[in-house]
Amino acid sequence: MTATAHLYEIFIRAPRERVWQALVDPDDTVQYFHGTRFDSSFEVGAPFHNVVVDGERLAVDGIVETCSPPHRLAITWHVNYDPEMAAEPPGRVEWTLTPANDDGSVTRVTLRHGDLALSPKTWAHVKLGWVAILDSLKSLLETGTPLPAVDDDVTDTDAGVIEGNWxxxxxxxxxxxxxxxxxxxxxxxxxxxxxxxxxxxxxxxxxxxxxxxxxxxxxxxxxxxxxxxxxxxxxxxxxxxxxxxxxxxxxxxxxxxxxxxxxxxxxxxxxxxxxxxxxxxxxxxxxxxxxxxxxxxxxxxxxxxxxxxxxxxxx
The missing domain is CATH 1.25.40.10 (Tetratricopeptide repeat domain)
Incomplete structure (x- = not known):
């Protein structure tokens, strides 16, 4: 059933300080985030850019709303890599990192991509994209190697049906x-x-x-x-x-x-x-x-x- 947000949770065998570093360090993001880097000071109110390294193309832009290392990061999220999605209003991506065991060696990662009620094209496109990113992040931090490229394309989903289901x-x-x-x-x-x-x-x-x-x-x-x-x-x-x-x-x-x-x-x-x-x-x-x-x-x-x-x- 379609909703206005995507919500994902995953457990990663790594301390949350290391997971946080992977969220904000461009040397890490380029490995697991579809070959893109995060470009921001990560101060509240600062601009955020997600840039495709090959050709320096802007994939996503937004504003940092919350930054509380190593616990919580929230950013408005406006897709630029597709004209139809670029015409939709921005959503909001929020990461929450919580220790999942007593010694802090495992981190519970919660990702919520919300404010998508008026962005059905984006809703459809990122649905599996976030799964691939989270799994690749887990692989990078636990094995040292991100996932190879996977097929997460759901662009054949009818945006009108998604909105109607909502x-x-x-x-x-x-x-x-x-x-x-x-x-x-x-x-x-x-x-x-x-x-x-x-x-x-x-x-x-x-x-x-x-x-x-x-x-x-x-x-x-x-x-x-x-x-x-x-x-x-x-x-x-x-x-x-x-x-x-x-x-x-x-x-x-x-x-x-x-x-x-x-x-x-x-x-x-x-x-x-x-x-x-x-x-x-x-x-x-x-x-x-x-x-x-x-x-x-x-x-x-x-x-x-x-x-x-x-x-x-x-x-």
């Missing part, structure tokens, strides 16, 4: 988190803000997610409608209930039986909220009448149908 992960997380606030509580102003922000975040990400269909959009609209309804925002709840029904219709045979039931339920609740009781009751009866074949699905729907608020609707 949106899908965010949609699932936001969707599930909404239910923490649909627990029957009396919502404070802060609770109401949090509820709506989560519901709209889920809808935003579902619209952009890999594999998203009209069914996903119907369920996202239903969740937004339900969130507004429990807050008493009847007109807005009705708008999103109608959108949910439209998406269910668009989905055709892909929509589950319970999707139709929920579309009626959302409209009934919103109509009750705005005081259109006769119409609300008709929609409620329509929701009840939908045949949901699976017993568990039916049980879940019945629970949601009975949950308040119904704004005094005589059911």
């Amino acid at each position: 949106h899908r992960a965010q949609a699932v997380t936001a969707n599930n988190s909404v239910w923490e606030y649909l627990d029957g509580r009396d919502h404070s102003a802060d609770d109401a803000d949090e509820l709506l922000q989560r519901a709209y975040a889920a809808a935003y990400h579902w619209r952009r997610a890999t594999g998203s269909t009209a069914v996903n959009l119907a369920r996202a609209s239903w969740l937004v409608s339900r969130s507004h309804a429990v807050l008493g925002h009847g007109d807005v709840a009705l708008h999103h209930a109608d959108r949910s029904a439209q998406f269910v219709e668009r989905a055709g045979g892909e929509a589950a039986d319970f999707d139709h039931a929920y579309a009626h339920e959302a409209r009934a609740r919103a109509l009750a909220c705005v005081g259109r009781r006769d119409e609300a009751l008709d929609a409620y009866r329509a929701a009840e009448a939908v045949e949901v074949a699976d017993e568990q699905d039916r049980s879940i729907f019945d629970g949601d149908l009975q949950a308040e608020p119904w704004f005094g609707l005589d059911r």
